[in-house]
Amino acid sequence: MEQTIARHITTYISRESHVCDAGCGLGYLSLELASGFRLVTAVDICQPALDVLIAAKEKRGVENIRVVREDFFSMQGHQPYDAIVFCNFGSLEEILVSSKRLCRGKAIIIKKNYDYHRFTLTKIPRRGNSFKLTVAKLRTMGIPYEQETFTVETGQPFSDLQDAIKYIRMNRPDSCAEEITADKVMRKLVPGPSERYPLQFSAKESFGLLVVKTEDIP
Numbered sequence: 756m757e758q759t760i761a762r763h764i765t766t767y768i769s770r771e772s773h774v775c776d777a778g779c780g781l782g783y784l785s786l787e788l789a790s791g792f793r794l795v796t797a798v799d800i801c802q803p804a805l806d807v808l809i810a811a812k813e814k815r816g817v818e819n820i821r822v823v824r825e826d827f828f829s830m831q832g833h834q835p836y837d838a839i840v841f842c843n844f845g846s847l848e849e850i851l852v853s854s855k856r857l858c859r860g861k862a863i864i865i866k867k868n869y870d871y872h873r874f875t876l877t878k879i880p881r882r883g884n885s886f887k888l889t890v891a892k893l894r895t896m897g898i899p900y901e902q903e904t905f906t907v908e909t910g911q912p913f914s915d916l917q918d919a920i921k922y923i924r925m926n927r928p929d930s931c932a933e934e935i936t937a938d939k940v941m942r943k944l945v946p947g948p949s950e951r952y953p954l955q956f957s958a959k960e961s962f963g964l965l966v967v968k969t970e971d972i973p
Contacts, residue, residue: 760962761787764840764863767901767966768792770904772860777827777853778844782808782820788840789817796821796836803967825855828853835859843867847892848890855972864889868904868961886963900971901966910945912952917948919944919954 761784769775771793776785779797781804788795789812797820799805805822813822828849839858841850842865854862868886886904893900913919920940927933947955 756907756960757783757923758908759905760784760842760865760945760964761791763903763905763964764788765791767863768838768861773834773855775839777839777841778852779808780804780969782785782822784840785820786811786815786817789820794819794820796823798823798825798827798830800824800826812922819945828858828931833857835928837861838863840900841865847889851967851970854967858969860969862967862972864967865964866963866965868963886965893967896973898967899971902963904961904963906959906961910949910955910957912949913944913954914952916941916944916954919956923956935955 765788767892770791773794773796774788774792775796775798776782776788777798779785779799780800780801782797784797785797786807797805805824809822810821811817812822828845830853837860839854839861840863845853845863850862850864855874866889867884873968890900890902911922913922916937920935920937924935924938927935943956944954945957947953
């Protein structure tokens, strides 16, 4: 998934850019972006997550990722980035304010572009800042943007049926009262990628990508 997202991002930004991955989490996207840009600054407030990124970049020998532990939306005193990537991170209002303050180029906004939760047995509507809602807000605000959508496979592999049942129970929304049984779960599974993971919940996930120039933000 991160490889696909990074590939789409690189079409909008020069390879010589200094790119910030805002709210990078475990840093999987940062690692993919590093191969496409001069420098990537990965920012997150969670040290355990950043430790995973630090270990991964050292193992791979990646030298152009700078790791910063900080609350991104309250960052001060940093040299302006050429671009900031917000992958399922932040509200549009937070993104616009911080981009205007911290970036001299483009804000790349990645949002989920689907209406239902992935790992449920029935269709349970999602809530939150979707791609469609973000587009509507930009139009209302009169801020110009570029956009595209793409789909990636984000299925979850499992070692056995019980593993799948536990995962679905753990990831379903709190408001979901659907009955989860072995028969219902098994009907949702397909052959997995390996002997270790012989089962998989297949889920094709659509993303929307928006590009906003910081000079166009009021």
